[in-house]
Amino acid sequence: MPHLPRKGRARADHGLPEFRATDRAAPGAFSPWQLSGAGAVGGQVIMGLPTLSRLRHHFGQALSVWPFQPPDRPIVLAESYFSLLASAHLTDHAIRDAAQVSLYARAFSNLTPGGWDSLLAVDPTPEGWVLGLGQATLLQEAAMPDLTPPPLRNDCFAMPQGAHWTPVDEALAHLRTNLTAVTGTEEIPLLQAAGRILATPVTANRSHPPYANAAVDGYAFAGPLSTGAHTLPLHPGRAAAGSPFAGTVPPGHAIRILTGANIPDGTDTVVLQEDTAASATHIALHGPLKRGANARRAGEDMQAGDDILPARHRLTPADLATLAACGTGTVAVHRLLRVGVLSTGDELRAPGGTAAPGQIFDANRAMLLADVARWGHQPVDLGIAPDDRQRLGKILDDAASRCDAILTSGGASAGDEDHMSALLQGTGSLALWRIAMKPGRPLALGLWQGKPVFGLPGNPVAAQVCALIFAHPALAVLAGADWPAPQGFTVPAAFTKSKKAGRREYLRARLTDGAAVVFASEGSGRVSGLSWATGLVALPDAAAEIAPGTSVTYLPFGSFGL
Template sequence: MRPFDTVVVVDWSAGKRAGPTPQKDAIWLGITREGGSLEPRYCRSRRDAEQALELLISQETVAGRRVLCTFDFPFGYPTGFTRHVTGSDDPFVLWDWFEAQITDAEDGSNNRYDVAENLNQMFDGIGPFWGKSHEDSWPDLPYRKAGISFDLFAEKRSCEGLSKAASSCFQMAFPPTVGGQVMMGLPTLNRLRRMTGACVWPFETWHDADVVFAEIWPGVIEKAVKSRLAQDGAEQIRDRVQVQLLADALARLPVSRLAEHMTDVPPIAREEGWIFGAGISDELNALAVAVSSVRNDCFALPQGVHWTPVDEALTMLRERLLPVTTTETVPLAQATGRIAAVDVTAMRANPPLPNTAVDGYGFAGGCGDGTHRWPLMKERAAAGDVPITVPHGMAIRVLTGAAVPEGVDTVILQEDVTVEEGHITFHGSLKQGSNVRRAGEDVQAGDVVLASGRIVTPADLALLAATGVSHVSVRKPLRVGVLSTGDELVEAGEPTTSGQIYDANRPMLLAMLARLNHQAVDLGRAPDDRDGLRAKLDAAAGQVDAIITSGGASAGDEDHVSALLEEAGAMGIWRIAMKPGRPLALGLWREVPVFGLPGNPVAAMVCALVFARPALAQLAGAEWAVPQGFDVPAAFEKRKKAGRREYLRARIREGRVEVFASEGSGRISGLSWAEGLVELSEPAQDIRAGDLVRFIPFGSFGL
């Protein structure tokens, strides 16, 4: 089965138009595209939602992405109801009936209680519909369920029992108001089905459909929703959290399991409909819980590990971290420096038509040796002209970039031609197809022109524009907070007392993050006070996606960063086998990754470049990037012991790399002096002048 590229979860509402501020009990769309979560969409009304869904589905199908769009209301009624109302067992006949009966104004006012009352009049006795907003209105619609027998058909469908859903299609008021949602949802669904050509599961053959509609019950992931709300706090809108988690869980269901679940439905589902996820709630809950991009143990090291090699540490980060950023679609001009959220395909070929590579004259067929004379048309072909037809045996004046006219496949340079008396004359042979660019020889329509995870460059914009792409789905910038710790720190320019130093790390790290296209957030300084640091981290967790601290990352009495992360139960002190750096505190604070860097500026910068830079890029949704290094003759001598990887501040002069005179971690002047780092691998080395060493320019790190 072909997998679904995009999953949409629609939380429906039968109420009136909601306000402009996102709120509960409104309509929410959860969207996961190519495995990446998009920001949930808030829709104020059913009309807004219908337009948004039609546009979304159209955009996805044009882009070649297969869509699973799920709605949280029943697609059918218990067996026997549809036949009693319409005379047919076909559920789509009932959809048509509701579309014809329901009226829905712009403000959300509707006649659902009138329709429910009219339906009750088709049956003997009381019901089956019950519940209303005003007890004294609609006399044939009972206020309570008491007295309704459900003799002709069951109160609930078969799938409700399997999924343990408490809802009933006949309850019009009092939570859960599923009956009202069905009446207000089926007309919309019927129109969307016609407009988008969607196939409805399980009523139709869905296996090869580009768009599939299915019914969902959000309660199948209730455990995961409660867990997330407990983590995020009561201020979160439950509906928003629910649609996002459910879309992510459905998108992560293995294709084989998805196909098995969608195929394994009983015959009764063809009339009543079926809840997607019924019977596999445990699997979906587990997937929804696992959606969190970072786990409490993601920074844990294997038991017995005391010194972690650099490559092993990088591999663990690469395998354990996933993107945490949501996506948005921006115009092409705003995409530079952003991270592509999905693969972008060419809307048309480049060039779209065969065109001329030179100024000259076009005709059909090549020419052998000798003198050739062609009659010349009065017309000419220039860039932007609509292609005309050139009669056989005639030539036409063409300019560079012009679409090749019909009847032309070869162009000769104007410098090689004599023009006289309405003819062109030239000597020598010319191969057929010369000086003509083939249609699509650069890019074919449908080719991937921008890969997911790539940072968009100005050159990418040229390619995207040339292939008809006007908007790009990109990741929102990763918000990274920077916090310095230590009683000894003061802000540059402020008065100091004996023993105090200026905070050099924070401005350095903030500037680095900005150069790396992250949203740098200045969290200020925290003293060597555990409660004060805890308050700083608590406040930061609500506004950033990751935190970088400097200082307090080791295991001393005043190393409060590592102590608090240990206290939170999500801590790993990675003693990296490298110089400078060694202790690197990695952990989570309220689900936010924390990178605890050493306090010495040189060690802080090196650790940030080597470890935080690629890890943050992956959290932001970018590809894992290994910095490009170059083998350059050394202009220095050094004897290195085995065991640790070393990074030396370095620069290139006259084709050779020289290193800073001191290796001390406190010598900040060496950072300003350097243009990159020399990387010396773990084995012992005896480096002599002229030996090749690996030099990594700061530009390879993105600075």
């Protein structure tokens, strides 16, 4: 069939388009005219047509072919592309084709009648259509397994008994071991995924780069070249990014190529334009030039099927670029963790209002709501609760219906007005931790209607330090992420301090000329020190004598996600 050569650009005068409308709508689809040559797709279709014919013969009027006929028979045949769905979200099969078919079976079996109506609402067309084309989101949502995590155990905060003071590292290890994700999952477009936490691993849908391509503007030829001067005839045409050269470059010839263009057949090496002298018909250059020079190998960055990013990874802007480059359009992520923030105490008033003698403005709520937002969660403002146990219980009831976790400040100790601890005690889940740290000794933890509650101290500095050290990593795990250990740096001290053994101390600090300077006061009510500081100096549990030049650990606020 002379008018149907294998190369699409050479086909002409057969009266039909190169691609069907459905092929143009499906990225990566092959032309039906590929059947005129060799290829696996052609073999599958040629073998499949007799099978379809046998089905038609056997079932007769019980069968219809969509979209040429209405889907109103017991059996409906439809064309589909299993690659429309990302098989990376299914790990039941090691073979990619099997994973894709299984994923489609799950999607179709989970579709509601309304979903089927939407999927089949395609006008009849003489070209046919692909079932699900343009509706991958609908299918992907139906295909996703139920990944709603189980509730936390009622004893998830219960520390081993016997120690009156709990060391910081022991408390952190307990949280890391006993907390799990509490959020479900959803499938979202990649462009909306910055800051979200992956629920499943992502594999590359496509190699990057997908084809060998030029790293520079110049001329492509078959290398290598030996030492000395060389002259090569120029082959007509050129290769440019997005417009690859369709033919084959003859041996001993060169062809014009631009940065990012696919390396043409018959070539494997590129010479930099500035290293050549060119005429309309020839180029001249000096060797030596090794084979593959100035050419990027196909898949040298990522190979199709490679694991790219693991589950529990929080996506950065750079991650979005990586995933986009390997063909990822949607990702399965954990739903945003909804974190309620509640301040407690009759003495508190909202900022900007009026405060009578004995009253103070609520500094903690604004700070903790901002912490939650910066950590990538969804903050929920629960307001201020009075020192009234019954009213506080109702506020917690409402919070449990709207939040996945709750941060409170104040009322976290064991005094007469520490109603938060008393309420959690009533649930049988209270763990009143006396942390061996300064600031921030009392930490009340428990479950309210199955939702984890972190009762922080009332003093702003203690509340923030406890939030950074304990709430930041704990909330990350509840949100589906890995435990984020803060990155510390060893720097010389620019202060003097004598520290007793028995508890870890966190000092508000900043770096000046590479040394750690600490805030003038260690008082946990001096909230302005948090604004002054750029991080914390962590002093060890053991006794220590700090003098200028002594090595200390500096934890920048950035290592806590702020």
